[in-house]
Amino acid sequence: MTPRRRGGWLWIGCLQYFAAEAIAVAGFRGGYSFRRNFISDLGTVRCGDGAGCSPLHPLMNASFLVQGVLIFAGAVVVWPLFPRGLARLALGLIAASGLGVAVVGLAPEDAAPGWHYLGAAENLLLSNTGAALLGAALLREKRAPRAVGLLSLGFGLIGLAGLAGLAVRVDFGLGAGVIERIAAYPFPLWLAGMGLWLGGGGETRR
Numbered sequence: 001m002t003p004r005r006r007g008g009w010l011w012i013g014c015l016q017y018f019a020a021e022a023i024a025v026a027g028f029r030g031g032y033s034f035r036r037n038f039i040s041d042l043g044t045v046r047c048g049d050g051a052g053c054s055p056l057h058p059l060m061n062a063s064f065l066v067q068g069v070l071i072f073a074g075a076v077v078v079w080p081l082f083p084r085g086l087a088r089l090a091l092g093l094i095a096a097s098g099l100g101v102a103v104v105g106l107a108p109e110d111a112a113p114g115w116h117y118l119g120a121a122e123n124l125l126l127s128n129t130g131a132a133l134l135g136a137a138l139l140r141e142k143r144a145p146r147a148v149g150l151l152s153l154g155f156g157l158i159g160l161a162g163l164a165g166l167a168v169r170v171d172f173g174l175g176a177g178v179i180e181r182i183a184a185y186p187f188p189l190w191l192a193g194m195g196l197w198l199g200g201g202g203e204t205r206r
Contacts, residue, residue, distance in 0.1 A: 027055055163183040
């Protein structure tokens with residue numbers, strides 16, 4: 001299997017996060033609201049017999065950790081496929097973002113809030129910035145079909161807009177949980193799309 005296909009499959013595997021989230025939500029005690037609750041609420045470990053938590057938090061935290069490994073490993077594997085310069089910088093940011101989401105899984109919000117929020121902020125900032133910069137690099141250097149560059153840039157900018165909303169605590173009436181997902185969801189969806197493109201034979205033009 002070529003590096004292109006290995007990296008593609010690693011990034012496609014990032015869709016596992018959505019399955020883990022859905023399972024954790026189904027087991028949440030007290031009713032989980034995608035509008036009001038944060039994603040990290042699914043990973044709180046001090047559950048006991050009360051409401052407001054998911055007994056399936058080990059699954060959610062393991063998913064964060066696996067996500068970090070998949071992001072980092074995929075970026076390392078596809079590194080040689082992209083040219084030096086802006087594209088390599090973007091891949092470096094993407095790889096580093098995997099470390100942030102791994103910290104989120106290792107440090108649940110109610111057990112180690114400082115590390116948890118640091119990892120989450122690092123992940124959201126670097127992942128979306130990396131996607132946007134890679135899109136800009138592909139468009140500028142014409143190393144891929146134009147649609148790939150535009151989608152990469154667009155997904156990254158959408159994620160950064162959601163992160164900005166979180167940072168200034170403005171939810172536009174949508175709810176904090178929705179704004180967080182605008183910041184968090186575009187990147188793994190983009191990774192899966194890039195994985196399909198790479199795994200299906202797409203490659204940067206030399």
